[in-house]
Amino acid sequence: MSDKSFDLVVIGAGPGGYVAAIRAAQLGLSVACIERENLGGICLNWGCIPTKALLRSAEVFHQMERAKDYGLSAEKIGFDLDAIVKRSRGVAKQMNAGIKGLFKKNKVTSIMGEAKLAGSGKVIVKTDAGEETLVGKNIIVATGARARELPGLEADGDLVWAYRQALVPTRMPKKLLVIGSGAIGIEFASFYNTLGADTTVVEVMDRVLPVEDKDISTFAKKQFVKQGMKILEKTTVKKLDRSAGKVVAHLEDAKGTTTQEFDTVISAVGIVGNVEGLGLEELGVKVDRTHIVTDEYCRTGVEGVFAIGDVAGAPWLAHKASHEGVMVAELVAGLKAHPIKPNSIAGCTYCHPQVASVGLTEAKAKEAGYKVKVGKFPFIGNGKAVAMGEAEGLVKTVFDEATGELLGAHMVGAEVTEMIQGYVIGRQLETTEEDLMQTVFPHPTMSEMMHESVLDAYGRAIHI
Ligand SMILES: Cc1cc2nc3c(=O)[nH]c(=O)nc-3n(C[C@H](O)[C@H](O)[C@H](O)COP(=O)(O)OP(=O)(O)OC[C@H]3O[C@@H](n4cnc5c(N)ncnc54)[C@H](O)[C@@H]3O)c2cc1C
Numbered sequence: 001m002s003d004k005s006f007d008l009v010v011i012g013a014g015p016g017g018y019v020a021a022i023r024a025a026q027l028g029l030s031v032a033c034i035e036r037e038n039l040g041g042i043c044l045n046w047g048c049i050p051t052k053a054l055l056r057s058a059e060v061f062h063q064m065e066r067a068k069d070y071g072l073s074a075e076k077i078g079f080d081l082d083a084i085v086k087r088s089r090g091v092a093k094q095m096n097a098g099i100k101g102l103f104k105k106n107k108v109t110s111i112m113g114e115a116k117l118a119g120s121g122k123v124i125v126k127t128d129a130g131e132e133t134l135v136g137k138n139i140i141v142a143t144g145a146r147a148r149e150l151p152g153l154e155a156d157g158d159l160v161w162a163y164r165q166a167l168v169p170t171r172m173p174k175k176l177l178v179i180g181s182g183a184i185g186i187e188f189a190s191f192y193n194t195l196g197a198d199t200t201v202v203e204v205m206d207r208v209l210p211v212e213d214k215d216i217s218t219f220a221k222k223q224f225v226k227q228g229m230k231i232l233e234k235t236t237v238k239k240l241d242r243s244a245g246k247v248v249a250h251l252e253d254a255k256g257t258t259t260q261e262f263d264t265v266i267s268a269v270g271i272v273g274n275v276e277g278l279g280l281e282e283l284g285v286k287v288d289r290t291h292i293v294t295d296e297y298c299r300t301g302v303e304g305v306f307a308i309g310d311v312a313g314a315p316w317l318a319h320k321a322s323h324e325g326v327m328v329a330e331l332v333a334g335l336k337a338h339p340i341k342p343n344s345i346a347g348c349t350y351c352h353p354q355v356a357s358v359g360l361t362e363a364k365a366k367e368a369g370y371k372v373k374v375g376k377f378p379f380i381g382n383g384k385a386v387a388m389g390e391a392e393g394l395v396k397t398v399f400d401e402a403t404g405e406l407l408g409a410h411m412v413g414a415e416v417t418e419m420i421q422g423y424v425i426g427r428q429l430e431t432t433e434e435d436l437m438q439t440v441f442p443h444p445t446m447s448e449m450m451h452e453s454v455l456d457a458y459g460r461a462i463h464i
Helices: 017-026 041-046 048-065 081-105 163-167 183-194 214-226 318-332 362-367 383-387 416-428 433-438 448-457
Strands: 005-011 031-035 109-112 114-117 122-127 130-141 145-147 175-179 198-202 230-232 236-243 246-253 256-262 264-267 271-273 305-307 347-349 355-359 372-378 394-400 406-412
Touching: 005 017, 005 114, 005 318, 017 031, 017 081, 017 318, 031 130, 041 048, 041 081, 041 163, 048 081, 048 163, 048 183, 081 109, 109 122, 130 318, 163 183, 175 183, 175 256, 183 198, 183 214, 183 264, 183 347, 214 230, 214 355, 214 362, 214 394, 214 406, 246 264, 305 318, 347 416, 355 416, 362 372, 362 394, 362 406, 372 448, 394 448, 406 416, 406 448, 416 448, 433 448
Parallel strands: 005 031, 005 130, 031 109, 130 305, 175 198, 175 264, 198 230
Antiparallel strands: 114 122, 122 130, 145 271, 236 246, 246 256, 347 355, 355 406, 372 394, 394 406
16 A cells, blocks of 8 residues: 555544544554544534533532532632633643644654545645645544524634633623523533523523423523523524624524624534535435435444544534444444444433433433333432432433333432533443433432432432
């Protein structure tokens, strides 16, 4: 093989692409990974990681404000927004440098440039040094996604922000409107609200965090409102009138249209796949709206061309992208591949309180025809949660009455994004209520609530 020929060429070095490249290299394949902006993609640079760094600052701030509850004193509590942002950017930079090191260690050829498919097995890369053509026996398109822009609600970087601007604010919003209450919108709402912005969240659906189980979004909403957020459900932002230092939002609900003034708007109305300019159509790769169409093995239908991660559609989660990356790398290396099971991928939202879930909601399970058994356990019944000063939360489990299969688990409250993994393993192992009930959970831990929720589904909960 020449220097420019590879067993695998990966376009995009996000959590889909870089993981695929490393796994393929581990399996002995020659691999090139092309990235036009930042190694680590959105996740490490503009998504998962820097948002969690910001949210951690907000969480510590919140705990400092509650110092008295713990018998502590803290005076003149304040924050320096620039320093918070600097820390978040530093964390992102550290992660980005880590990928460079991992590529080196695994002998992945890393090329910084813009890639385009150029006919069967060929990729043209535009770099600072010019253009080069790579030949790949297999190609993975892992080009990710970007913020969706709705007409009239476009980010301008000044008054109206999308997630990139919201991650590096140049000022603290005083009166903030967040459009969209999915994971990205509600995380930013939580961050700015905790730091003192007068925050309003508008959601077009009938409840916040609309993909979550109804009990969980209802519980979360109560907490957000307690923290001072205003939540407008079944409401649409029709128009934003922008003028010096202010935005007038035209809000429409069943009663009609009203206007409200804000100094900052964050638009979080979804994402669109990066499918443009890649030469997909010319090659015969099918695109449905803004996502590449694939089968469960991430095959596009064009021999040797795969698509993974955000560009290949929902769920738009880093761990889904990485899992697909590993699967495709193993497939092209001739190993047995394990397609993803969509109902076993957890979703985590790091708002305050946190939300985490896996599998079917109660409503979706019923819609799918299951007769269900449902368990619920409140944080207030758990010693560790009370000791931690985190007594507000709920764990809900949904079982198939006929077989005892754990169909779904849904949590809201402190640390649930860490705990959900217990149920994910349960689902992966196709566990039943019997296995979960027989499992001994350590005491005192918040994970005991996961046990109690299962017990409750079968009328056996101890602490409620
Ligand atoms: C604010 C925010 C918070 C988030 N928080 C979470 C979270 O907590 N948990 C979670 O699981 N997910 C989270 N996500 C989603 C997560 O970031 C994505 O699901 C994940 O990054 C998708 O990985 P990917 O590899 O498919 O794409 P990306 O991470 O988008 O990477 C694609 C890469 O391809 C590059 N690229 C595109 N076109 C080309 C080209 N033609 N040539 C070369 N390179 C190209 C891009 O520059 C990019 O670096 C968040 C997203 C946002 C925006």
